[in-house]
Amino acid sequence: MDLPVMPPVKPMLARAVHEVPVAEGLVYEPKWDGFRCVVFRDGDELELGSRNDRPLTRYFPELVELLKAVLPERCVVDGEIVLVTGAGLDFDTLQLRLHPAASRVRKLAEETPASFVAFDLLALGERDLTGEPFSVRRALLADVVDGELARVHLTPITDDPAVARDWFTRFEGAGFDGVMAKPDVPYEQDKRVMWKVKHERTADCVVAGFRWHKDGFGVGSLLLGLYDGEGVLHHVGVASSFTAARRRDLVEELEPLRHNALDGHPWRSWAEAQSQEQGRMPGGQSRWSAGKDLSWEPLRPEWVAEVRYEHVSGGRFRHMSRLTRFRPDRTPDSCTYAQLEVVAPAELATLFGTPKA
Incomplete structure (x- = not known):
């Protein structure tokens, strides 16, 4: 694997606040309740990296093949692995996927297939995008992620704090973890430059x-x-x-x-x-x-x-x-x-x- 941004990547982090912040240039996304995952793809090679540098690839074989069909040939995408059910996101069942036995992993991959939600683009082709503002990265992400397939989603986004507050309350019952507020800044690994509003x-x-x-x-x-x-x-x-x-x-x-x-x-x-x-x-x-x-x-x-x-x-x-x-x-x-x-x-x-x- 030879990409402009190589693993491991320590994901950009957020500081906790008690209410939806309002400021010029902020955009808002739902906060997902799953496993943070940075996807590295270089042709036929695809790796799923976690926020603590532990590879997730072996635990989600169904996502490896799915993301190869959706993502560009060479890219690095930040996102979240989630398990979607009719009642919402199921984190407890998602945890069961981290099993040491390969046979068990394969069985769960068929019974409870995971989904991937993309929310940032760190590299595309030969281009390192981490120095670009979020608005540029998001626009490129929307162009390259094919959300037409089941179980792959481009996260919703809004610049309206009223919509963000509505998401914060309306979708909690479906397992969402709150709301993220993102400034229009470069991608800074392991730095708390975003804000997260969580239920308490x-x-x-x-x-x-x-x-x-x-x-x-x-x-x-x-x-x-x-x-x-x-x-x-x-x-x-x-x-x-x-x-x-x-x-x-x-x-x-x-x-x-x-x-x-x-x-x-x-x-x-x-x-x-x-x-x-x-x-x-x-x-x-x-x-x-x-x-x-x-x-x-x-x-x-x-x-x-x-x-x-x-x-x-x-x-x-x-x-x-x-x-x-x-x-x-x-x-x-x-x-x-x-x-x-x-x-x-x-x-x-x-x-x-x-x-x-």
Whole structure:
């Protein structure tokens, strides 16, 4: 492979803001909930690169052949791999594609074929486009990406902040992760020169355990639970990102809850097994853990924490939440799924139209 922009490429990044920014020259796109992917094509050679330099090519063989039929002979395209269903984007099922067994990958490629959304063009032919403003790159991208085929899309774009705000609210139920705001600047690898507006809301959760910080001198994260309609406490995610001082303080604050914590604990079997195959549990290795220590310390599930989260996927917080405060005025049994805001799904066809086969 010999391209003007060679792998690996560290994708251009964004800073988080709480509302859609308005400024001269900004354009807006939906923020996709999938795997960031930079596609490198040089004739018959095509590679799918991830944002952390890990190749994705072997996990999405159906995209390799599809993109060869769609993209120019020599190009580098920044985009997102997503899994589109009738109810929206399905990130949980997309994660299953990162499987070590080639036979499993082939089976999933047939059963749950992925799609690709293109949103930037870094090279075309012999031309390195990273020094060009985004407006130039976008115009060229629109000329070369054939969106007539199913499962390949050119991301929608607008310069109207009112339209961006409408996307932000209307398409959340379809699995979109928010809205991106892009200035008309060159492509700067690994630099936060864009803005992302993501959904954020609060929930009261049961604090049922914690993990030690990697330095061993404080609490790294709190393990959170919510009760379902049958009174079963489910692990829904973690709250983290504490300062060093707060990590140490939490050790002292949580110490009383560690006494006899496993007596009657709803996750006792998980604590004893420490095996992910027992169900949805706060420990156990996975393809995402990369050997990290996921062991955890149980706490008597008596405290309630108010946390900020972005959205829920598969009954769990999609990303790590942040601790706002403890709630001594709330009882654990009041922490149920019923409090979570449910957003009505929006059909992808509303945004894309019906894809052609």
